[in-house]
Amino acid sequence: MIGKASVRGAALLAVAAVVLAGCGDSGSDDSGGGQSGALEGRGPIKFATGKDTSGNMQKLVDEWNGKHPDEKVTITELPESADDQRDAMVRNAQAKSKEFTILNMDVVWTAEFAANRWVEELPQDQFDLDNFLEPAVNTAKYRDKLYAVPVYSDGGLLFYRKDLLDAAGVTEAPKTWDEMKTACDKVKALPGNAALGCYAGQFDKYEGLTCNFSEAVQSAGGSILDESGKPTVDTQEAKDGLNFLVDGVKSGQIPQAAVTYQEEPSRRAFQDGELIFLRNWPYVYAKAGATDGSSKINGKFEVAPLPGKSGPGVSTLGGHNFGISAFAENKATALDFIKFFTSEEAEKSNLLATSQAPTRANLYDDKELVEKFPYLTTLKESILTAVPRPQAVKYGDVTAAMQEAAYSAINGQASTDDALKDLQSKLESLTTQ
Incomplete structure (x- = not known):
């Protein structure tokens, strides 16, 4: 069953489409695009x-190449950081370069790349989209047209x-x-556990922080945009969410090292036995469960929904x-390759090789897969109730x-009140252009 969060997320997508339709440069002839149609x-x-x-x-590519x-x-492998990957793709598009053919894009880039005509519209009737998770399909569309899969x-x-x-x-x-926090305190009170970090996510200054910050706000009952598309970060709920992160670092519940963590460093810290709790994406399951000696916690960890202020949290999509x-x-x-x-x-x-979340809905109910990856039911609910980034x-x-x-x-460079007030002003400017 799709929860309130996904309904709100769908509404925000609709609002975003209206906002984008009013952008002066979203479809003009001088946008730099070059679609042949x-x-x-x-x-x-x-x-x-x-x-x-x-x-x-590479294995799948090799299979294709053989046939x-x-x-x-x-x-063509791009840098590890999502921001650096986007920058490389944008530079390629702005130069109208033929270097890249297929782009592996973060779901939130679709609007930008489609509006600037940096990617081709794709034929919807050639993909069985009804068999994909609806939230995933929505991320691949711009103005009801398909620009990615x-x-x-x-x-x-x-x-x-x-x-x-x-x-x-x-x-x-x-x-x-x-x-x-209570669970962490009990674990750290046991002999030999005092140096363990309680909780970490991805708190470096990059796209992962956007996701973690959004989740903290949403999990405190707040939102980045309301249903009308208006920014709503100058609120008590948003403050409570940001304070969860700020106070965590101040108190040491979140290790100081975590302010430099992206996905991979945080994953390595967890599987090296340095953390009790880790917020991350499902690909970590395969890595942390490796039996080749690369993980110190194989067989010692499990997966649960994100926690929130007063109940289960809300993931970013x-x-x-x-x-x-x-x-x-x-x-x-x-x-054809796509x-x-x-x-x-x-x-x-x-999925079997990486534990990454598939987009085909029926795979979440495959008995063989559920037996191997018991977290699939939790993951499916996380995706269906997730809130998209703006x-x-x-x-x-x-x-x-x-x-x-x-x-x-x-990092203590601004109070939560000042940070959110400034963000509110910036988002109002960006979403009304």
């Missing part, structure tokens, strides 16, 4: 993506050391921030979509403002 041409293509940490992406020797795909979805999850909680007499995963560069050659090959990569077989293969043509400016506000408060 035709997906033609066959031959080799290049696939721009973040780091392939599992090797399964299509004249239409080979080459992976959802490949990976994502919902934030709470990874926790069940062995440590059991030893401390804590029988259930925490549902609230206070319960999490994450994930990635594949789009086709408007400036590329061999777009027909690119379209169909291959988003097939049920490929998505199941990827979709904006000038998303780079929006997320930069959110990161600046959260980071300055977390």
Whole structure:
């Protein structure tokens, strides 16, 4: 069942579409785009993506290449940071370069890339979108047209050391921030545990902080935008959410090192046994459960919904979509490769290899997969109730403002009141242009 949060998220998507429709440069002839309107041409293509940490992406590419020797795909790995990946893709588009063919885009980039005509519109009737998770499909559309295909979805999850909680007499995963703190105190009181960090997420000044900050606000009952599209961060609820992060760092519940964490450093800290609780994406499950000696906590952790101020928290909607560069050659090959990569077989293969969230809904009910990944039911609910980040043509400016506000408060450079007041003003300017 889809909860209130996803209804609110859907409303925000609709509002965002109205806001974007009023942007002066969203579809003008001088926007720098170059869409031909035709997906033609066959031959080799290049696939721009973040780091392939599992090797399964290359495995699928190799499978494609073996069957299509004249239409080979080459992976171009971009930097680890999502912000740096976006910058590389934007530079490629602004230069009208043919270097990238397929773009592995964060779900929140669709509006910006589509409005600037940096990616091609895709034929909706060639994809069985009814079989994909609806929130994931919504992230791939702009003005009701399809500009990408959802490949990976994502919902934030709470990874926790069940062995440590059991030893401390804590029988259930925490549902609230206070319960999490109490559990941490009990674990750290046991011999040898005093140096453990209680909780970490992704608090470096990058896109991950936008997600973590949004989740904190939402999990305190607040929102970034209301249903009419008006910014709502200068509120008590938003203050409570940001204070959860600020006070966590001040008290030491959140280790000081966490203000430098992106996804991978936080994942490594957890699987090296340095943390009791970690907020991260589902891909961590496979890494932390590795049996090759790379993880110190294999068999010692479990997964739960994110906690919130007074009950279960609300995730930010994450994930990635594949789009086709408007400036590329061999777009027909690119379209077929996306169909291959988003097939049920490929998505199941990827889940088994990486524990990343699939976008095909039926895989969450596959008995074999649920047995191997018991968290799938929790993950599906996290995705269905997740709230999207603000979709904006000038998303780079929006997320930069959110990161600046959260980071300055977390690091004691601004009070939460001042940070949120300034953010409110900046978002009002960005969403009314």
